[in-house]
Amino acid sequence: MTDIRTELMTLLNENRVRTDADSLGQYGLDWTRFHTPAPSAVVFPRSVDEVAAIVRWANQRKIGLVPSGGRTGLSAGAVATQGEVVVSFDLMRAISDFDPVERTVTIEAGVVTEQLQGFAAEHGLYYPVDFASRGSSQLGGNISTNAGGIKVIRYGLTRDWVMGLTVVTGQGDVLRLNNGLVKNATGYDLRHLFIGAEGTLGFIVGARMRLARQPRNLTVLLLAVPELDGIMSVFRLFNDGMPLTAFEFFSEQALGHVLARGHSQRPFESASPYYVLLEFEAPTDAETELAFSLFEKATEAGWAVDGIVSQSEQQAKDLWRLREDISESITPRRPYKNDISVTVSKAPAFMRELDAILAREYPDFEVVWFGHIGDGNLHINVLKPEDMPIDAFKRECERVSQWVFELVKKFDGSISAEHGVGLLKRDYLGYSRSAEEMAYMRAIKQVFDPNGIINPGKLVP
Ligand SMILES: O=C(O)CC[C@@H](O)C(=O)O
Numbered sequence: 001m002t003d004i005r006t007e008l009m010t011l012l013n014e015n016r017v018r019t020d021a022d023s024l025g026q027y028g029l030d031w032t033r034f035h036t037p038a039p040s041a042v043v044f045p046r047s048v049d050e051v052a053a054i055v056r057w058a059n060q061r062k063i064g065l066v067p068s069g070g071r072t073g074l075s076a077g078a079v080a081t082q083g084e085v086v087v088s089f090d091l092m093r094a095i096s097d098f099d100p101v102e103r104t105v106t107i108e109a110g111v112v113t114e115q116l117q118g119f120a121a122e123h124g125l126y127y128p129v130d131f132a133s134r135g136s137s138q139l140g141g142n143i144s145t146n147a148g149g150i151k152v153i154r155y156g157l158t159r160d161w162v163m164g165l166t167v168v169t170g171q172g173d174v175l176r177l178n179n180g181l182v183k184n185a186t187g188y189d190l191r192h193l194f195i196g197a198e199g200t201l202g203f204i205v206g207a208r209m210r211l212a213r214q215p216r217n218l219t220v221l222l223l224a225v226p227e228l229d230g231i232m233s234v235f236r237l238f239n240d241g242m243p244l245t246a247f248e249f250f251s252e253q254a255l256g257h258v259l260a261r262g263h264s265q266r267p268f269e270s271a272s273p274y275y276v277l278l279e280f281e282a283p284t285d286a287e288t289e290l291a292f293s294l295f296e297k298a299t300e301a302g303w304a305v306d307g308i309v310s311q312s313e314q315q316a317k318d319l320w321r322l323r324e325d326i327s328e329s330i331t332p333r334r335p336y337k338n339d340i341s342v343t344v345s346k347a348p349a350f351m352r353e354l355d356a357i358l359a360r361e362y363p364d365f366e367v368v369w370f371g372h373i374g375d376g377n378l379h380i381n382v383l384k385p386e387d388m389p390i391d392a393f394k395r396e397c398e399r400v401s402q403w404v405f406e407l408v409k410k411f412d413g414s415i416s417a418e419h420g421v422g423l424l425k426r427d428y429l430g431y432s433r434s435a436e437e438m439a440y441m442r443a444i445k446q447v448f449d450p451n452g453i454i455n456p457g458k459l460v461p
């Protein structure tokens, strides 16, 4: 143990190598709460060269390395449980070389999502990949998981905003991929292989990110929807009727947990089994009027029974909190998470069947539904009963996961829509990827990381 520390201190100086219990506990874990952290050290490189030196050292030493950003992941993609060295990007937070013509900018991996959003706003622009953990999540992690979030319906995934990537492969080679080019027809785009690879092929150390023009007067409409089926009818009506920047849903149970924290008000006089939150740009009154007329159609059809539209930026934010605060508000209940997706047109049938399975298998557990339903992405959180030991709870949830994943497979869906696979979903990968695909994935891992140094045990079974 002391050797590792001493050796690392020759690569980085003393105060950038930590082995104290607090740091090991903190940096060895992400927001997944099912693993016990056990790294042997945490290091804080400041440059690409330092990261490459750490990787070369780990190859000689045959020691695993775990990348660590804001550690807001929900699939245990950034946990260190077997004596690995955690490589934190906390000290690599520079933003540079902004180009207003191309609307691109270079970031280091440790730049926090909100930091990039703030930088874009200062330049009259917009970084549109957004989610509740924006204040902690780092771009390196976002890119590694191809993070999605609440605006995917309009702006796509993180992948769509990465114009260039600097990576250190599992062998310690530095690759500068795509250099910000829009057009580049020179064969395999390795950039896209690293995006979403969950740090299993190498470290993402920097990127050239694209920014968008600022949206105009983002306006939120919240609807009370009485039936699960009505959610997709409302989606079709609005999505055909006007350009949307978000289309989210959540259940009354989910809302109940948010309201219990005391920061938000109940939006309607009466409770409704489901709520839909949609967002659109309203540069003129015409867009809001159009939204109202669609709302009227939804109520006439019986899909919605109540609605509220934001009149100010603050009111829009308050309505968003009803959706965005769900994840944090249920965290104390140690939720078992499922983050699943199907294509949008299959979503109604999928939701009906899933509802039946969950009601049958979890008659006594509280199951919280919410998610980015406009992308076909559902977050299903099963809450641990207070008096149930965590291991028994996990076993029970894993049993039901088989049912859920069988259904996902039947609908050609994904067992992880946006949270990644990590350790948590690794052994279920076969429900969404064929044996042949997984063999190619293992072969690719072998090419970039022949010694199995980088994020060992994650993603690829
Ligand atoms: O906690 C979850 O299940 C989802 C977290 C996040 O992806 C969200 O959409 O709020």
Ligand SMILES: [Zn+2]
Pocket (backbone or CB within 6 Å): 149, 371, 372, 379, 418
């Ligand atoms: Zn989500």
